[in-house]
Amino acid sequence: MNVQTYIIVSLVKIVLTIFILLTAVAYSVWLERKVVGHMQNRWGPTRVGPFGLLQPLADGLKFIFKEDLTPPHVYKPLYIAAPMLAVVFALTSISVIPIGNAITVGKFSTPLQITDVNIGLLVVLGITSLGVYGVALAGWSSNSKYSLLGGLRASAQMVSYEISLGLSLIGVLILSGSLSLREIVLAQQGTYFGFIPRWFFFQGQCFAFFVYLTSAYAETNRIPFDLPEAETELVAGYHTEYSSMKFAMFFMAEYANMITVACLATILFFGGWLGPMFGPAWLQQTVLPVLYFIAKVFVFIFVYIWVRGTLPRFRYDQLMAFGWKYLLPLAIANLVITALIVALRS
Amino acid sequence: MLHLSLFLIFGAICITGAINLLVQRHPINSALSLVVVMGSLAVEYLLLGAEFVAAVQVIVYAGAVMVLFVFVIMLLNAGEEEQTSGSRVAILFGIPGMIIGSVLLAWVLVARSGTGEVALGALPGSPRSIARLLFRDFLLPFEVTSVLVLIAIMGAVVLAARPEAVEHTKKEG
Numbered sequence: 001m002n003v004q005t006y007i008i009v010s011l012v013k014i015v016l017t018i019f020i021l022l023t024a025v026a027y028s029v030w031l032e033r034k035v036v037g038h039m040q041n042r043w044g045p046t047r048v049g050p051f052g053l054l055q056p057l058a059d060g061l062k063f064i065f066k067e068d069l070t071p072p073h074v075y076k077p078l079y080i081a082a083p084m085l086a087v088v089f090a091l092t093s094i095s096v097i098p099i100g101n102a103i104t105v106g107k108f109s110t111p112l113q114i115t116d117v118n119i120g121l122l123v124v125l126g127i128t129s130l131g132v133y134g135v136a137l138a139g140w141s142s143n144s145k146y147s148l149l150g151g152l153r154a155s156a157q158m159v160s161y162e163i164s165l166g167l168s169l170i171g172v173l174i175l176s177g178s179l180s181l182r183e184i185v186l187a188q189q190g191t192y193f194g195f196i197p198r199w200f201f202f203q204g205q206c207f208a209f210f211v212y213l214t215s216a217y218a219e220t221n222r223i224p225f226d227l228p229e230a231e232t233e234l235v236a237g238y239h240t241e242y243s244s245m246k247f248a249m250f251f252m253a254e255y256a257n258m259i260t261v262a263c264l265a266t267i268l269f270f271g272g273w274l275g276p277m278f279g280p281a282w283l284q285q286t287v288l289p290v291l292y293f294i295a296k297v298f299v300f301i302f303v304y305i306w307v308r309g310t311l312p313r314f315r316y317d318q319l320m321a322f323g324w325k326y327l328l329p330l331a332i333a334n335l336v337i338t339a340l341i342v343a344l345r346s
Numbered sequence: 347m348l349h350l351s352l353f354l355i356f357g358a359i360c361i362t363g364a365i366n367l368l369v370q371r372h373p374i375n376s377a378l379s380l381v382v383v384m385g386s387l388a389v390e391y392l393l394l395g396a397e398f399v400a401a402v403q404v405i406v407y408a409g410a411v412m413v414l415f416v417f418v419i420m421l422l423n424a425g426e427e428e429q430t431s432g433s434r435v436a437i438l439f440g441i442p443g444m445i446i447g448s449v450l451l452a453w454v455l456v457a458r459s460g461t462g463e464v465a466l467g468a469l470p471g472s473p474r475s476i477a478r479l480l481f482r483d484f485l486l487p488f489e490v491t492s493v494l495v496l497i498a499i500m501g502a503v504v505l506a507a508r509p510e511a512v513e514h515t516k517k518e519g
Contacts, residue, residue: 078374119473122401129409133381136413140374140420148420155417159410166405179473 005108013114014095021094025255026056032305039309060248068244071142078141083242083249086134090256093127096120097263098182100273100289111182112290120181121173124264125166128219132158134253135221135228139238150237153316154228158219160323165215167331168208171338172200172268185272199271204338209269211331213303216261218323220254222304224311227319262300263293270296353393360386371426377415384408396471 030045030052037044045052070079097120098113117123132155139151173179176187190198201209218225229237239250266272273289314322363382370376384407391400480488 078378117397119397119401122398122405126401126404126409129405129413132409132413133416136416136420137374137378140416148423152417152420155413155420159413159417162410 009110017094017114018091021091021256024259025252028255028301030056035305036309063245063248066244071241073143075141078137082134082138082141083246086131086253087249089127089131090253093124093260096123096181099293101285103286116182119179121179129162135238142241144241146234146240147238150228150234154221154238157227157319160320161215161218164211164323164327164331165219167335168211169268170335171205171208174338174342175200175203181267185267185274188271188274197271199269201269205269207330207334211327212265214327220257220261223308224314225319226313227316230313258301258304262297265300266293266296349393353390356386356389373419374416377412377419381408381412384412398471398473398476
């Protein structure tokens with residue numbers, strides 16, 4: 001492939017990925033309002049379009065046309081930069097996530113991800129670890145006590161839970177022997193007894209999965225770990241002083257992060273795009289893998305919403321104690337046991 | 347060509363960030379300039395073919411250490427610092443010293459290793475080769491360092507804990 005085609009193909013993939021991601025973000029919001037509504041015996045959005053399906057569009061238009069207030073005494077450069085940072089890091093982290101096999105048209109073939117790097121997982125972790133700046137700086141630059149407390153809580157929480165999040169993934173890395181997300185998925189091919197898939201979840205990484213999911217909820221500031229924006233104590237936490245599109249950016253960043261976390265969970269523990277294959281070659285090569293991937297990610301998004309509809313919020317000291325005293329030792333134990341088993345086997 | 351220009355661009359960003367770090371009067375601006383320095387250093391590592399070191403640089407320094415810096419600045423609510431005119435000794439000896447030092451360093455590096463280009467992945471920089479070095483060739487120094495870090499952490503906890511808090515936890519536990 002020469003340089004021109006490479007650049008054109010990459011640009012097309014970037015535009016497509018961002019478009020799909022933003023649509024997914026909009027409809028996760030719709031899904032959340034709908035599902036939580038039904039859990040609470042309400043209807044959720046019904047007015048705009050059939051089943052309220054055009055509600056995200058209406059919300060988006062409303063955000064664009066609302067007045068953009070800037071309170072006095074904010075630290076302007078960071079106040080404006082913070083939502084941008086949040087949304088940029090949230091959108092960038094999806095770039096190395098593979099959603100299916102390579103597409104082949106004639107002689108030309110390209111993987112279904114923006115770029116396949118051999119340290120894909122580290123890239124995702126690195127970019128998401130920068131995401132905390134958006135939240136922390138928003139809280140600080142707003143010059144309001146609620147925002148500051150929200151920002152402080154967010155940075156302490158995200159730094160603490162990042163450790164158990166990272167440790168929970170090492171078991172998977174030991175089993176797969178690679179940091180490339182594509183190779184991690186391919187390491188999970190095959191089945192036990194013909195029907196249990198050899199996904200890492202079934203290869204004994206179920207505790208790691210529990211640790212990962214819990215820390216990921218804390219990383220994305222979702223209930224039961226949404227202390228940074230606890231409405232009952234902090235008005236809205238770090239984005240109290242934001243309105244209009246700037247607020248929408250934080251909202252988009254939160255949902256984009258949710259989707260990235262769901263994609264990672266699918267890839268690392270549930271076999272990515274793998275699944276039972278049937279039908280003609282084009283179906284097996286392209287359509288089914290992408291469908292499986294989307295279905296698995298959808299399940300994780302649904303679980304996110306389900307948990308939000310079910311669990312109450314932690315107290316802040318409980319949150320910290322849970323992260324450091326239970327999740328971290330569990331992740332370390334999982335790592336040691338996995339390493340021992342792999343060492344004994346080889 | 348692209349490689350070299352990217353290297354020079356990010357080198358320039360890195361140096362600008364470092365100067366901005368010194369010039370800025372607000373601690374949070376200085377901390378954020380340091381994040382920029384760390385980030386552009388990571389890109390330089392990447393261009394040198396050390397992709398693992400680059401990723402770790404971002405995760406550890408930009409993503410964790412600097413977040414703690416920002417956290418502490420936010421927690422203390424540190425205001426603007428006063429700009430001093432600087433000491434005369436620093437200007438008289440510091441700037442010539444810095445110039446001489448960097449010229450010497452550059453001269454030694456160029457004379458010893460040349461300015462040839464290195465292909466990505468040509469030098470040992472992959473996770474595998476770093477792991478070999480850390481966990482096989484230099485296992486003992488690595489473990490000793492980890493014990494040292496552990497001792498430092500425990501020392502910090504002992505120094506930071508107030509006596510009455512220790513008494514309190516003793517009664518509870």
